[in-house]
Amino acid sequence: MSDPFLRNLTRHWALPADDGRPVAVRGGQPIGRATFHLDLDAACRTLAGIAPGEVGGRASIALFELDAYRFAVWLLAAWSLGLSVVLPGDDLPATRKALALPWIGRGNPANALTAWDAAAPANDVDHGWPSVLLFTSGSTGKPTLVEKSLRQLRTEAEMFEQAFGGELTVDTRFVTSVPHQHMYGLPFFMLWSLTGGHPFVVEKLRYPEDLGRLPPADYVFISAPTFLKHLADAPAVGEGVRWRMATSAGSPLALDVATSGADWLHAPLYEIYGSTETGAVARRRGNTPWQAMPGVRLSLEEASSRLLIHSPLLSEAEGESGFLSGDVARLDERGLELLGRADRLVKIGEKRISLTQIEQELACLPEVESARVIPLSHERESDRLILGAVVVLGPQGRVRLGREKKAHFDQSLRNGLRDRLDPLALPRRWRYVAAFPCNEMGKITRQELERLFVPTLPHAERLPWPREDGADGEKVLLQLRMPRDLAWFEGHFPGFPLLPGVVQIDWAAHFARLYFGFDAMAAGVSGLKFQGMIRPGDAPQLELVLKPEGKVAFAFILDGKVSSHGVFSPGGA
């Protein structure tokens, strides 16, 4: 460990082993610098005895260690040996197999050794090497590899010290509720504390109750909205616990959470804007305009108003041209305002309209629980873009929709938005659903939402959600999921809701048309039999079978028993 850059990377490493300052705190007990130095040497010896794998021509290992202290030791040891470290998102067998690298950390038999084992350090380390390779699961759900050089990581930690260093002292402890191995926790919690020589708390805060168990000290809290919104339920912290500051990232921090969080902490709460690719870009408190991080230069791409980021944290390749983000923004002397994702902005009549904003405004209406808004390409000659809203109603909205004509209800929601939105932004098509349609992964996708507006699906909100359990040219089996408050159950019968037989026929006809192109409008139905009842919450199957002479037999099956059946015959025969 002769390399000065690496030694200077962490003050805990560079400073004498016996100055009494802890590197970390585990179970309230300090882990001293002497122990840390011994552990580092031991980990180096272990790693030197392992034949590394290779990623992009670099000698690499995979590190998955949920214990923050052991993670820090392994990481620094690997770097000092000139190894690149791949940080997988999980330790599933498939991930291990796909990586084909020596696996360090939890689950590795080598890790069962209480001592970190044998060997020798390397020289001539190149600080531009990809020191960390992270797998992120992007919006596509497919993992992508992001490389960070040691220089980038150190620059980021220095940036934090410059931006926030005034808030803390060297004895301020770091505590977190986010994973230390991901691209928010890694720089903010792990590297900032190591670089700055601040002790870090090994145990993660998982529940608000954990806050009550912190030993007396000054703290920086690296957190996220999911945790911060529960601060109101948190117990009072012990005497002598003092918050210096907190950060939030990962998802947008609601203003009331930002305000109540800062009140609870009695300390500044900074929301961080950034991404895995760019590192930290800007910070703000409350809903004030975002301020660029030190050394970060922001501008707008002229054509799209998308934010263009120049930052010392970018790779050398991106450093020149800057990183073009997917966020549309406004910049003035007060700072940065983010207007929304470029793919969530549409232009109607030369006006830029934020779909996210419409959704937020809709959710503020008393009738609405939540809403999704998507652009629908208009099928008519005028070719204007119109917006479709898919709405989950609250109790008040459901009662009103049951009483009023849909057109009037649609219009009243449009009127409710009129004060806050441009008339062009008012959705034209409305669909009311019990829950947003999801794909198999449980994700609400644009495609599933669009299906609700397909003209061949009239009154789609009155149909169940189908899952295909089997389909060939002659037979289809669908698993139907019925929302509890499906429109058809209302008033049929009061206190004892049943799915009306006529609706069952209508559903069968609808899917017969979808799968077999069967024109049920011109069809007759025969052999009808209703043997069982379908009630809210039931999950019936629908079986459709194409018969000779173009007939289609249908059956609703509940718990393995046929509950109703019939046959459609073309031309009403």
Place this chain on the structure above:
Amino acid sequence: MTKLDELIHEIKVFIIETLDLEDVSPEDIDADAPLFGDGLGLDSIDSLELGVGLQKRYGLKISAESEETRQIFSSTRALGEYVAAHRTV
């Protein structure tokens, strides 16, 4: 039904078809309610499309932005009266 009532009904159907209003029937449109703002809540692009449509259908010339246009579009009834008086087709 008077001649004007018939024309108003025809115009309601015309508006629904031109603007492709979903789930709206002529009965849903109040003849005295404004087309823009609180009533049907139409927007500036609709105004343009209706103007173009009225020209084709009734041979009317309506400019997109004028006090007169605002008057004509103030309700379906006002539009009906204007069409009755000025139609050339």
